Amino acid sequence: MKKISLKDIAALAGVSPSTVSFVLNGKEKQMRISEDLANKVRAVATKEGYKPNQVAVSLRTGQSKILGLIVESIGGNFFGALAKVIEKEADKNGYRIVYCSTENDPVKGREMLRMLSNSQVDGYMITPVNGMEKDVLELVKAKKPVVLIDGYFPDIPAPYVLVNNLAGVTQGMNHLIAKGYSKIGFVTVDIELVQIREREQAYLAALKKHKLGASRKLILTLEYNYDKEAGVKAICKFIKDHPELDAIFFATYYLGISGLQSIQDLKLRIPKDL
DNA sequence: GCTCATCATGAACGACGGGT
DNA sequence: ACCCGTCGTTCATGATGAGC
Numbered sequence: 133m134k135k136i137s138l139k140d141i142a143a144l145a146g147v148s149p150s151t152v153s154f155v156l157n158g159k160e161k162q163m164r165i166s167e168d169l170a171n172k173v174r175a176v177a178t179k180e181g182y183k184p185n186q187v188a189v190s191l192r193t194g195q196s197k198i199l200g201l202i203v204e205s206i207g208g209n210f211f212g213a214l215a216k217v218i219e220k221e222a223d224k225n226g227y228r229i230v231y232c233s234t235e236n237d238p239v240k241g242r243e244m245l246r247m248l249s250n251s252q253v254d255g256y257m258i259t260p261v262n263g264m265e266k267d268v269l270e271l272v273k274a275k276k277p278v279v280l281i282d283g284y285f286p287d288i289p290a291p292y293v294l295v296n297n298l299a300g301v302t303q304g305m306n307h308l309i310a311k312g313y314s315k316i317g318f319v320t321v322d323i324e325l326v327q328i329r330e331r332e333q334a335y336l337a338a339l340k341k342h343k344l345g346a347s348r349k350l351i352l353t354l355e356y357n358y359d360k361e362a363g364v365k366a367i368c369k370f371i372k373d374h375p376e377l378d379a380i381f382f383a384t385y386y387l388g389i390s391g392l393q394s395i396q397d398l399k400l401r402i403p404k405d406l
Numbered sequence: 407g408c409t410c411a412t413c414a415t416g417a418a419c420g421a422c423g424g425g426t
Numbered sequence: 427a428c429c430c431g432t433c434g435t436t437c438a439t440g441a442t443g444a445g446c
Contacts, residue, residue, distance in 0.1 A: 137434055148414045153436055163437095164412055188434030191419050 136180045145176045152177070156184075190252065198228050200248035202241065202258045203281075206233045209385070211259070214281070218257065227254070236323065236356065238263025245271070257281055262324045283326050297330040304381060305338035313379035314344050319367060319391060320383035323356035331383045350374060360390070367394035371406070380406065 138156075142149040147169065154163040155173040176182075190196045199222055203211040211233075219229050230253060234241040241264045248256060255277035260268065265285050271278050272290050284292035308316055318335045320328060332351065339346035352370040354363055367390060371377060382388035392402075400406050 138436095139434070149435075150415080150437075151413060154413095157436085159437095164410095166412065169413080185434050188419090189436085191421090191433085192435045192437090194419070 135185075136182050137185065138182070141173070141177050141180060141182050144180065145173050147173060156182075195254055196252045197226055198230055198251065198253045199255045199257060200244075200251070200253040201229050201231050202244050202248070202256070203231070203233050204236055204259050204261075206231065210282075234259070234261050234264075236261050242267050255279075259283055260285060286326075295327065297327050298334045301331045301334035301381070301383075302338055305335060308379045308381070309338065309342050309344070315350065315374075315376045315378045316344070317350040317352065317370065317374060317377045317380040318383065319352045319354070319370070319380060319387050321356045321358070321387065322353045328383060335381060335383075350377065354387070358390075363387075363390045364393045364397065367391050368398055371395070371398060371400070378406065 138152050139149050142152045145152065151163075151165060151169070152173050154160055154165060155170045156177060160170040186196075201215060201218060203215065205211060206215075215229070215231060219231075222229050230248060230251060232244045232247070234244060238261045241258075241261045245256070245258075245264070245267050249271075256271060257279050258264070258268065259281045260283045265288060268278065268280070268285060268290060269288050272288060278290045280290050280292035282293070282295060284290070284294065305316070316335075316339070318332065320332055335351075336346045336348075352367065354366055358366070371380075371394065380391060382391050395402060395406060
C-alpha cells in the first residue's frame with residue numbers, strides 16, 4: 133500500500149494541499165478556515181492514518197527537529213539521568229534526541245559530531261573532550277546552536293552548563309574540616325578536564341583557607357582509564373604510604389567506589405580509622 | 407463597487423536522475 | 427555539460443463568492 137501523503141488527504145477531502153497543511157499544523161484559525169472544513173480534514177487524516185513525511189518537512193522548513201546529544205558515556209548514573217531529563221524537555225518542545233558517547237576519546241567525539249552534522253540535527257549538546265576544540269569552534273562559527281555540558285573550552289565562545297565543582301568540593305571539605313580532620317587526602321584522575329582541575333583546586337584552596345598546609349603530597353592521581361584492580365591497589369598503597377591520613381576526598385564517584393574497596397581490603401573501618 | 411471570509415494557487419526547499 | 431522535473435510539504439499571495 134502506498135504511503136498516504138498530504139496530497140492524498142487533500143484529494144479525499146476535496147480541498148487543496150495547503151488547506152490540509154494549515155489544519156494539521158493548527159493554523160486554521162490564522163488562515164480563517166471554517167470549523168466544519170477543518171473537522172472534515174482532520175477526520176480524513178485520522179481515518180487514513182496520515183503521518184507527515186519528515187524528510188519533506190525538513191526539506192521545506194530547513195529544520196529536522198532533532199537535537200544531537202554527545203555525552204561521555206551512555207551508561208553511568210550521571211549521564212543517564214541527564215539524558216532522561218533532556219529527552220523529556222526536548223519532547224515537550226517537539227524535538228527528538230540523537231544520543232551518542234565519546235568515551236572521552238576525541239577521535240570518537242569528532243566522528244560523532246560529523247555523524248550528527250550529516251544527519252542535519254538542529255542543535256548540539258556536547259560534553260566536551262580535549263581535542264574537540266576545533267570541531268566545536270567550527271560549529272560555533274557556522275552559527276549552529278551549541279551548548280556544552282559538564283565542561284567547557286575557555287577560548288571558545290559557546291554557552292555551557294556546569295556542575296558547581298568549586299562549591300561542591302568546598303562544601304565537602306568544609307564538612308570534613310569541621311569534623312576535625314586535618315590530614316585530608318585527595319584522589320583524582322589525570323584527565324585534562326576543567327571540572328577535574330577545578331575540584332583539585334578547590335581541595336587545595338580549602339586546605340589553604342583553613343591553614344592546613346596545602347600541598348600536593350596528599351594527592352593521588354590515577355590514570356583516567358585505570359584498571360579496576362590496579363586502581364584499588366594504588367589507593368591501598370597511597371593509604372599505607374601516608375599513615376597520617378585521617379580522611380580522603382575522592383574527586384569522582386567511581387574513584388570513591390574504588391576507594392571504598394581499598395579501605396575494605398586494608399581492613400580499615402569507616403569512620404573509626406579513616 | 408467594496409469588504410470580508412474562505413479556500414486555492416504556485417513557488418520553493420535540496421539532491422538526484424534522466425533527458426538533451 | 428547543462429537543464430529541468432521529481433519527491434511532500436509549507437507559506438505568502440491570489441482568487442472567488444457572498445453580503446452590503
